Amino acid sequence: MSVPKFAQIKEFILENIQSGEWQENDRVPSENELTSQFQVSRMTARRALSELTDAGILTRSQGQGTFVASFKSQSSLLEIKNIADEVKARNSNYSCTILVMESISAIAPIAIALGVEVDSHVYRSVIVHNENEQPLQVEERFVNPALAKDYLQQDFHSLTPHEYLSQNAPLTEARHTVEAIMPNQEMCEWLNLYNEEPCLQVIRRTWSSQGIVSFARLVSPGSKYRLGGHLTFKK
Amino acid sequence: MSVPKFAQIKEFILENIQSGEWQENDRVPSENELTSQFQVSRMTARRALSELTDAGILTRSQGQGTFVASFKSQSSLLEIKNIADEVKARNSNYSCTILVMESISAIAPIAIALGVEVDSHVYRSVIVHNENEQPLQVEERFVNPALAKDYLQQDFHSLTPHEYLSQNAPLTEARHTVEAIMPNQEMCEWLNLYNEEPCLQVIRRTWSSQGIVSFARLVSPGSKYRLGGHLTFKK
DNA sequence: CAACTCATCTTGTATATACAAGAAAATTAT
DNA sequence: ATAATTTTCTTGTATATACAAGATGAGTTG
Numbered sequence A, B: 001m002s003v004p005k006f007a008q009i010k011e012f013i014l015e016n017i018q019s020g021e022w023q024e025n026d027r028v029p030s031e032n033e034l035t036s037q038f039q040v041s042r043m044t045a046r047r048a049l050s051e052l053t054d055a056g057i058l059t060r061s062q063g064q065g066t067f068v069a070s071f072k073s074q075s076s077l078l079e080i081k082n083i084a085d086e087v088k089a090r091n092s093n094y095s096c097t098i099l100v101m102e103s104i105s106a107i108a109p110i111a112i113a114l115g116v117e118v119d120s121h122v123y124r125s126v127i128v129h130n131e132n133e134q135p136l137q138v139e140e141r142f143v144n145p146a147l148a149k150d151y152l153q154q155d156f157h158s159l160t161p162h163e164y165l166s167q168n169a170p171l172t173e174a175r176h177t178v179e180a181i182m183p184n185q186e187m188c189e190w191l192n193l194y195n196e197e198p199c200l201q202v203i204r205r206t207w208s209s210q211g212i213v214s215f216a217r218l219v220s221p222g223s224k225y226r227l228g229g230h231l232t233f234k235k
Numbered sequence C: 001c002a003a004c005t006c007a008t009c010t011t012g013t014a015t016a017t018a019c020a021a022g023a024a025a026a027t028t029a030t
Numbered sequence D: 001a002t003a004a005t006t007t008t009c010t011t012g013t014a015t016a017t018a019c020a021a022g023a024t025g026a027g028t029t030g
Helices: A005-018 A031-038 A042-054 A083-089 A108-114 A161-168 A185-191 B005-018 B031-038 B042-054 B083-089 B108-114 B161-168 B185-191
Strands: A058-061 A065-068 A094-105 A121-131 A134-143 A171-181 A199-208 A211-221 A227-232 B058-061 B065-068 B094-105 B121-131 B134-143 B171-181 B199-208 B211-221 B227-232
Touching (some): A083 A094, A083 A121, A108 A121, A108 A134, A134 A161, A134 A185, A185 A211, B005 B031, B005 B042, B042 B058, B083 B094, B083 B134, B108 B121, B108 B134, B108 B211, B134 B161, B134 B185
Antiparallel strands (some): A058 A065, A121 A134, A134 A211, A171 B227, A227 B171, B058 B065, B121 B134
16 A cells, blocks of 8 residues: 555645635535545544644534634744734734835845746835834745735735735745844834844745745844744643 | 543653653553553554654654654754754864853842742853854853752763753753843853854743753854744645 | 424544554574 | 574554534424
8 A cells, every 4th residue: 555545635635725725714524524535434534634633734623523723823933923913912002014015126035035037026015013103023025926916916904914925825834044133224214223233033935835935034123022932742 | 431541541651751761762662562551452552652653752663662752853943952963963063161060049030930949059050052163152051959969060061951951850841032132241252252243042941840940041143043943834 | 482302413432353564583494 | 603484563554333422403392
């Protein structure tokens, strides 16, 4: 047996999720439905669903069924995701200022990071995220236009770029680096920094099944922002 | 049935690991052994082992058996762990300089972070980790003496503090914060920084089942060190 | 109409069984 | 003694079966 049956069923489910066919909170086939679709025993179908549930990709509820998990519950480092939620969770006022929305010609490093040809057009946005009207983070983002045609037409006051992108091209992979930098003058203005101070910079590249979606640079003043991580061994 | 059998077996295994009874890479009972010990079917014993394996706590190998996983393979952010390995993986020369090894009286913030009484004695060490004889990271660590009596007698040239501690009091939980700071003068000297530059500071607190083990502060120059993270959705 | 009961669909737990395949030790043959 | 074979122990895959328990809607009863 080259590839086990339970693994085939897992792949089938993952493909449907990654293609966007099954969205967040959608119901996936029940154990009995998979049993007849794939001509396997219930225990085999169950194994596929259980393992994807343990991996955080599905959620199950006795009596109701099995559903595609929401991406929020994904993983530790990706908590660096939605700064709007983070601010609201602190009972602070969230707002954002959109500084740049444009289509530019990709110079070499950006083209390479996005996996497109040099001098081809890519989208660029610069957004300042505020907590109680004070700048907290600058988000500079370069987007592969092939995977998000309407990017420049979005209103990012109501929906963050990350939310928009993950709805249009379900992401399958993300890579981060975190470093400490000294902001340049432009960045100081954006962040309203009168005295120079070190900043935390997160670079994030995200992939979908069709390729690299976007490349973001998130810069926050060291005095106002820190990253948290938490690990438990047990359970 | 209040608590399922497979869950009881999982607890049994976890307790043995957390107590230090079963160390890294030790063998755990086979499916058949658990079957007779707990009077369950092989499938139930198997479920306990499989789920702990999926959780990264055990590793299994067909024909050989099931073993306690090494903590290296634990999780994404904990990769911030062993800087010695990181340097060696880059084919660079690793060395370290031990600056301080002492027993001090805990001032309030340190006592609170360690969960001990103010003015009680705690251990403190300061170590500089070098890559090719250049300072890469300063590790300042405060240790709860109740959980690591021989801490000051160790030779940390051969064994890192983290390795020593996790052998003596198996860790069950870790919490990190990452931030960007400007180093003070003492830190600049330790890191050999002539010009001020922003640094990445990681604060890590680690727990064992008996309480807070230690509290570490890891500082690296922004120009020489960055943190990496990687997330995959698939599989 | 409202409340209750019941049938049905869902996931959850547990067992007994069968065969496959990798690894290592014991046995046998050279 | 060494090499090849066999046995045994391990995990891996797959099925059929049984009963428990949560959720939901249909039908019955008051």
